[in-house]
Amino acid sequence: MAEPIELGLFLEGEDAERFQHYLDYPTDTDDGRELIREAAILAREMRL
Numbered sequence: 001m002a003e004p005i006e007l008g009l010f011l012e013g014e015d016a017e018r019f020q021h022y023l024d025y026p027t028d029t030d031d032g033r034e035l036i037r038e039a040a041i042l043a044r045e046m047r048l
Helices: 013-024 030-046
Strands: none
Touching: none
């Protein structure tokens, strides 16, 4: 049976707080939405 991979990433202090805040309130920009839209189109075109 396969063993889980340990990533070894630990955030502490302000870094942990900022990351948690981002998870709770992710940013949503016009550029980000356009990038996701382009990725979705490419994924559909490349589907096997």
